[in-house]
Amino acid sequence: MKCEELLRMLNEYVDGTVDPAICEEFEKHMAGCDPCQVVVDNIRKTITLYKNGQPYELPVAFRSKLHATLREKWKEKHPIK
Amino acid sequence: MINQMPPVLSDGELVLRAKAGDLDAFDALTTRHERRVYSLAMRMLRQEQDAEDVTQQTFLSVVEHLDRFRGESSLSTWLLRIATYAALKIIRKRKGLDIVSLEEATEPSDHSDTIPHPEFIADWRQSPEQLVETREIRRLLDEALTQLDEKHRLVFLLRDVEGLSIKETAAALGLSEANTKMRLLRARLQLREQLTQTLGDPATQLIRSHNHPR
Ligand SMILES: [Zn+2]
Numbered sequence: 001m002k003c004e005e006l007l008r009m010l011n012e013y014v015d016g017t018v019d020p021a022i023c024e025e026f027e028k029h030m031a032g033c034d035p036c037q038v039v040v041d042n043i044r045k046t047i048t049l050y051k052n053g054q055p056y057e058l059p060v061a062f063r064s065k066l067h068a069t070l071r072e073k074w075k076e077k078h079p080i081k
Numbered sequence: 082m083i084n085q086m087p088p089v090l091s092d093g094e095l096v097l098r099a100k101a102g103d104l105d106a107f108d109a110l111t112t113r114h115e116r117r118v119y120s121l122a123m124r125m126l127r128q129e130q131d132a133e134d135v136t137q138q139t140f141l142s143v144v145e146h147l148d149r150f151r152g153e154s155s156l157s158t159w160l161l162r163i164a165t166y167a168a169l170k171i172i173r174k175r176k177g178l179d180i181v182s183l184e185e186a187t188e189p190s191d192h193s194d195t196i197p198h199p200e201f202i203a204d205w206r207q208s209p210e211q212l213v214e215t216r217e218i219r220r221l222l223d224e225a226l227t228q229l230d231e232k233h234r235l236v237f238l239l240r241d242v243e244g245l246s247i248k249e250t251a252a253a254l255g256l257s258e259a260n261t262k263m264r265l266l267r268a269r270l271q272l273r274e275q276l277t278q279t280l281g282d283p284a285t286q287l288i289r290s291h292n293h294p295r
Contacts (some may be wrong), residue, residue, distance in 0.1 A: 003289065007196050011266050035289040039199045042273045042281075047241050048209040049276070053222060055120040062133050063115070069137065070111060071104065073144045078102045 001029040006036050014043055092156040100147055107147075111140055114157055117243070118164045124226065124238050125168040135171065139164045154249065161243055165235075165253040172231065197270050202289060203281030212280070225275040229268055236261055237268035 006029050012018035013026050030037045058066070090098075090109070098106035118139050122132035142163050143150075150159055212218050226234055239250040240261075251261040 004196070007198070007270075008266075010269070011262055014269075035199070035202045035287045038202050038204060038285075038287055039273065042199075042202070042205065042277050043269055045205055045209050046269065046273045046276050049212060049218075050222060050237075050242050050272075051244070052209065052214070053242065054214050054219070055116040056123045056132075058115055058119050058136070059129070059133075062136075066115070066133075066137055066140065067108065067111065070140050070144060071108070073141055074104050074107060077144055078104070 001025045003029075003033065003036055006030070006033075007039075010040070010043060014040065014047065093152065096147070096150065096152070096156060107144070110143075110156070114160050115140070117157060118160055121161055121164055121238065121243060122168055124242065125165070125235060126171060127227070131168075131171050135164055135167045138167045142167075158245060158249055161239065161245065162249075162253045165239065169254070197267065197274075199270065199289070200274060201277050201281060202287045203277060203283060204285040205277065205280045206282045207280065221276065221279055225272050228275060229271055233264050233268040233271065236264040237272070240265050241269070 006013075006026060009018060009022060009026060013023065018026065030040060090106075092110065092113070095106045095110045095113075099110060115136060119132055119136045122135035123129070126132055126135065139160060143160070150156070154162075226237070229237065235254055236250055236256075239245045239253055240247065245253065247258055247261055247265070250256075250265075251258045254261070256264075
């Protein structure tokens with residue numbers, strides 16, 4: 001496996017969906033290639049960092065308006081008999 | 082009326098109650114998922130007013146179509162799909178594209194065989210766990226995302242930030258799975274490059290030789 005081929009399989013490897021035979025080759029290459037090893041490690045960390053990112057908070061005024069609008073719409077859709 | 086609903090009801094149970102017309106259950110679902118929907122919209126559109134519109138449209142659409150939700154996907158995936166669709170409409174309007182899909186609107190280079198090669202390769206000085214969510218880190222992450230082309234950013238947001246599968250991401254964006262994977266790879270590589278410029282330790286920098294023996 002060449003560095004270029006490893007790059008192509010990066011998604012599958014990092015996501016754990018790579019074919020076991022290819023996985024073995026992938027890891028063999030990494031064991032002998034520091035740059036690829038570091039790139040894979042960087043990629044994993046990049047994903048983790050984004051995955052753990054804090055969500056945006058709804059602006060308070062918007063949130064109350066949203067819930068009021070939804071409640072109104074809900075009552076139109078489900079009129080009390 | 083006092084809301085006596087215990088806080089631990091699953092989405093599935095709340096959906097059942099909401100389908101039966103229980104407004105409190107619907108309200109609880111909204112409260113549980115609104116930040117995720119709003120955050121996705123903010124990251125996709127980077128504009129508060131538009132993100133609010135998308136959030137409102139998404140939940141209005143739930144009021145209207147909840148009976149169509151059959152639970153084949155999780156509720157949050159379903160919501161994110163609705164929100165993505167609404168956000169894409171805004172993106173297209175911004176670009177003046179009416180009917181053209183995201184796939185059609187992209188240049189052919191997406192299908193080309195070239196993958197950007199990593200340039201700055203170095204260990205990070207800190208682990209993601211140590212890089213606690215400071216304002217600085219958040220700005221760094223947002224800025225790196227902003228540098229991405231829209232088509233790459235959208236795929237990354239849905240797949241890696243929101244945790245959708247490749248298949249779900251492709252479906253939400255109206256892309257083929259092959260194209261989705263290629264965009265994801267480019268996005269990941271580009272973000273890695275950007276973040277490593279800042280977070281990498283220059284002392285550990287590695288130079289990739291041009292003629293690697295393997
Ligand atoms: Zn290599």
